[in-house]
Amino acid sequence: MTTNDSIIAMEQIRKVYDTGKVQVEALRGIDLEISKGEFVAIVGPSGSGKSTLMNLIGCLDTPTSGVYRLTGQLVAGMKKDELATVRNRRVGFIFQNFNLLPQISAYENVEMPLLFGGVPRRERRRRVEALMERVGLADRMEHKPTELSGGQMQRVAVARALAMDPDILLADEPTGNLDTSSGGDIMELFQDLWEQGGTMLVITHDPALARRARRQVEIQDGLITRDTGSPGADSTPLR
């Protein structure tokens, strides 16, 4: 049931947050498959479980039950360090509030995942420079995040997410903190990345950004309520 091109394959994924007093069932049985080269937008009301789903996909958190394969690999049962390696190599995170480390330069922020990946110094320099070029910030490498605009910070974050050449980019409200014009720049950037063969998963409230995605998945109350599926190759949604 999973094709060779499958990057994400989730079956009956549930996530329950146990806060002691109350148990919040954030995801109540998600079936989702995303193939290489897809551009998926996840939409849905606040509190519906979008971020929770992204955290599970990115192995920042583990599901309460269900089966999750990332590029064919079962995630359940992985050790902490193996999960760290998965996060390092397979996924690239982009957050609404950028989450750059404030005390180091843009260059060093982008270099961070390469450090964790054990990439040699010279190769790191080459890659960081290429990435900063790509997001149009070659002249801002030595700037601290606080010396950059919101749009520039988000572009540094995109460069950082791309550093280890991940299988999928995961973006949670990437334009949520940006003005229309910077948000537009980021959307352009995503579009480019997708056209060059990247796989994108974007959580967004922004209808403009959602429209750019070829496939829209709507979540409500922890369940997928609509999936337009991938137009083109295979129009059947879900399995």
Next chain:
Amino acid sequence: MARPRFLVLQLFLRSSRVQKKRAVLTIAAIAWGTLALLLLLAFGEGLGLSLGKAWAGMGTDIAVIWPGETTVPWKGLPAGRAIRPRINDIRAIKERVPGLVGVSGEIIRWGTNFTHGENTVNAPVKGVGTIWGQLRNQIPASGGRFLNPLDDAQRRRVVFLGTDLATDLFGDEDPIGGSVLIDAVPYTVIGVLIEKMMFGNYSGMDANHAIIPIRTLYAQYGSDRLSVLVLKPENRAGMKRALAGVAQVLSAKYGFDPEDERVLGTWDTVETGKIRDNFMLGIQLFLSIIGVLTLTVGGIGVANIMYAVVKERTREIGVKMALGARSHWVTGPIVLEGLTYTLLGGLTGMVVATVLVFLLGLIPTGDSMALKALGKPTLSPAIAATAAGVLGIIGLLAGYFPARRAASVDPAETLRYE
């Protein structure tokens, strides 16, 4: 993964810096603790050295025997008889008791009159064998000598004076070669004892006595009964056997139960030395505990600052985890940071302590007995190693616990957008 250790160092260098003022305060606390530990240990060491010297002043590993009275009947003889060995018994002991460096009799006459010119002084005179000088650590000041065998054999009227007694009699005059009347009989001064610290004594301080050949004393006063016997075995372990041997020889001659402990009162300095060593060890231990506790307070300061750091950097830690940091790449820099503060403080404390100990060493003790006994604070390699070890452990612990908290950070939780 390539070079993780190197990686931890890089991450450490790139992690955000703590508020300068807070870091300085923490380092100062550690420096203070280190200083306290080092000074306490240095004083302990100095005290130990000076006490050791003072105790050795009476002679090392010797025993002093006082003849007393019998307390049990023996072979038809009643209890309560006084046993008074004579000068010649020493030869018998030498012949029959093996394993001795030496044994000497000592006859003490209290309240003897010493006169030189206008000065008259009352002091004890002691007649002793030649070996006594070695056993009792009687080192002559330069220009003089102790008694030799010829002095004794020829019953020469020569005297070896304690430092204070020499000063009382001769003042600024050089006593060597000078003459002294001892109970109106003229003697020549052949040597003066060097100034020394002395804690143990059984017949007054050495600085205040006069020593003459035992046969000369016998010739002048007519009594050859020994006040005490002094002996030293070839090694510490031989002390018990040597004492038993002396008891055997004397018991055979004077008729008493060799097991009767009251006949021969004994001061075994090997035995008391052990107690003393334990006592010194106790003092050192006590001082170390106080020092280590002071240092621990500093360590808690470091741990506190690192806990605050972890709290402040929770998001930073979460981001790093999201980027693929393994947990020890998160904890390593924190441990390193705690260790750095501790070692910086420790180094500062060590430098200050070294300077202080050097300066304290310059203060003259003068004539103050208390200052002399306290000795000079001394920093030994052992103390430095102890301090370094304690600092290392405290530094590691101060980093380890906060780092453990950092490792337990849930990245999904910290990265939730608020």
